[in-house]
Amino acid sequence: MAKSDSFFIRAQTAFNGTSFAQNSIDLGAYVDALGKSVLRMHNIQVQWGSALEDATGAAGLDVVNAFQLTTQSQGSMVDITDKSVIATGRIQAGMDAASTALNYVSETLDVAPQHWTQGYLVGVEQIYLGVQSDNANANGLTACSIMLECTVETLSSSAAMALALSQQ
Numbered sequence: 001m002a003k004s005d006s007f008f009i010r011a012q013t014a015f016n017g018t019s020f021a022q023n024s025i026d027l028g029a030y031v032d033a034l035g036k037s038v039l040r041m042h043n044i045q046v047q048w049g050s051a052l053e054d055a056t057g058a059a060g061l062d063v064v065n066a067f068q069l070t071t072q073s074q075g076s077m078v079d080i081t082d083k084s085v086i087a088t089g090r091i092q093a094g095m096d097a098a099s100t101a102l103n104y105v106s107e108t109l110d111v112a113p114q115h116w117t118q119g120y121l122v123g124v125e126q127i128y129l130g131v132q133s134d135n136a137n138a139n140g141l142t143a144c145s146i147m148l149e150c151t152v153e154t155l156s157s158s159a160a161m162a163l164a165l166s167q168q
Contacts, residue, residue: 005151006042012145013131015065015138020076022130031125033164036154039122041086041113043149044069048091048107049141060097063139066090068130069146071122071167077132080111084167086120086127087112093139113148121153123163 013023030039048065068077072084080088089109096103113120131144155163 006149007151009148009150010145011129011148012143013067013129014143015131015133015141017136017138018133020074020130020132022074022128024073024126024128026126027122028125030150030152031123031164033123033160034157036157036160038153038155038160038163040119040151040153041122041148042119042151043114044087044109044112045147046089046107046109047145047147049143053141059095059099061135062092062094063133063135064090064092065133065138065141065144066131067144067146068128070128070130071124073128074130077130085111086122091139091141121163122167123160123165124167 069087070084091107094103
């Protein structure tokens with residue numbers, strides 16, 4: 001199986017209140033199932049908001065902001081039982097009941113390529129970064145950004161096509 005040097009793909013989706021939002025990520029330059037080329041994701045890193053954004057909210061409010069990376073377009077958040085899921089995670093912040101002081105922050109990467117022995121193979125030309133918050137101000141965060149460490153590999157044509165079909 002031929003491998004390339006690792007490279008990085010970056011993407012971002014903005015929060016839009018409490019509604020689900022999603023952007024597509026074009027992998028057409030790397031994935032071609034008919035040409036036997038697939039993408040292996042080795043690692044995903046997540047950035048919540050921008051470097052200088054401060055998690056803020058109303059007194060006593062707990063806020064959850066979540067992301068998902070999938071091989072199929074979605075209309076809402078899905079869980080790990082959906083065959084299209086590549087990665088999911090969330091950040092939760094709680095504000096002190098008497099003020100807007102940050103009481104706690106908890107970040108979870110539920111499932112990600114680095115949790116698997118050999119990463120995660122992708123055989124489709126588009127993947128989707130979806131986000132949602134349970135609070136209209138997303139706890140003061142504007143977006144969720146991701147950075148994927150990837151390589152391109154060659155599979156047999158039947159294996160590449162089977163992978164692509166299983167992810168659609």
